Amino acid sequence: MNTTANLVEQKIVLNNSVSVDCVIFGFDFMQLNVLLVDRVMYDEKSGKELFNDLTLTGNHIFEEEDLDEAAARILFDLTGLKNIYLEQFYTFGSPTRINRENDKAWLAANGRDPNHRIITIGYYSLLDTDKVTLEWKGRNVRWVPVSDVTELAFDHMEILQKALQALRKKLTREPIGFELLPPKFTLSQMQRLYEVILGVTLDKRNFRKKVSRMKYLVPLDEKQKGVAHKPARLYVFDRDIYETTKTELLDFAI
């Protein structure tokens, strides 16, 4: 059963109907970005550019891969990073996923049947934009501020919006943002992180009140150094305290 031909055949069958798409969010203190790829279509004869759409980054699943492994490979391919936070958030499989003319033309030009439905499993990731060196490998990959994205190829706009929803929900429920802060941080930096990712402005007083109830945010006997303004107190996030105090039930919408 394990002849190469058989493996290749099985890989094709699997790849033909299922893919993984990664919504890679990049945070900096200015804005929330998303990693996008230019999909350029050229006229065969004249070589002239016909259209240029932006897409998310996706790929097929290899025969020996688990879904998480496929997502990690896609992320590694573009960023060179391993062991990055990746979360499966939703699977998309509408029969009308491909109904735009550009998408159909692009698929046909790449030898693929635009009428063949592909079900895609969505993952999102959250990185520090500044720490990523993008691996170009001939593709035009770039960070785009999420708030600037108004149109994407295929149903990628829907995928992006659902990923953003999932990320924001997760951020308000679980401490997934602290790795994007310095190990010792000020409450202003923390507030800024939440504001950038949630896309809102938070009231400083309310924010501090909430934060003061988080036992896993530990104030240090130490202040900022080398700042022009009055130095603020530094805090650390204590994962152990979080893990032992998080078993709160029934905390919905209270």
Next chain:
Amino acid sequence: MNTTANLVEQKIVLNNSVSVDCVIFGFDFMQLNVLLVDRVMYDEKSGKELFNDLTLTGNHIFEEEDLDEAAARILFDLTGLKNIYLEQFYTFGSPTRINRENDKAWLAANGRDPNHRIITIGYYSLLDTDKVTLEWKGRNVRWVPVSDVTELAFDHMEILQKALQALRKKLTREPIGFELLPPKFTLSQMQRLYEVILGVTLDKRNFRKKVSRMKYLVPLDEKQKGVAHKPARLYVFDRDIYETTKTELLDFAI
């Protein structure tokens, strides 16, 4: 392109690699149940029963169906119910999903290749056990208390556990349980609902304290009737109040 042969062929390709599995939870005030199907394998010659495993209820996706529609069809098929709460929670696609002898034998006996990987999209649902008339249609479908389930076919035990996790998380964050209570209910009934689904015993005093902060739980000027014990106050769940007060950010683990 739209010949019948072509459509059938496409359906087969899609169905061959992807399925939908439904974890249908049934609540009654005694326990949390899950809907399972007996998968019996008989010896071809003697007709003797070789093994009987329990499975979740799943099916292929039809060519014209969205994923949600496939899940709703599977649920309708077994319960005769429409417009039921169904939530996509995770997609399973490990290359080792099928590695048990019984599963391989059963697939082979049903003309399917045990080495062909199927990726399955998991949905869960929550019903009132007592309100469901199971549609047998020749299958042995039955409610089994979740706490009694120790082994299932394929990777269905993993799917069940992940669904239970997702259901419990959802229940502690959002008011998804109130449709299982009478329109007017007592706090004891509500506490029981949470205890049954979460699989824990809750401290009555703490529970009442939490509940008193839920503005969308409205006490009535009305008490239970026809009970042997001291009649308790009745409450209603006010969805409008919930919708207007739920926009709380940063409520993680506080």
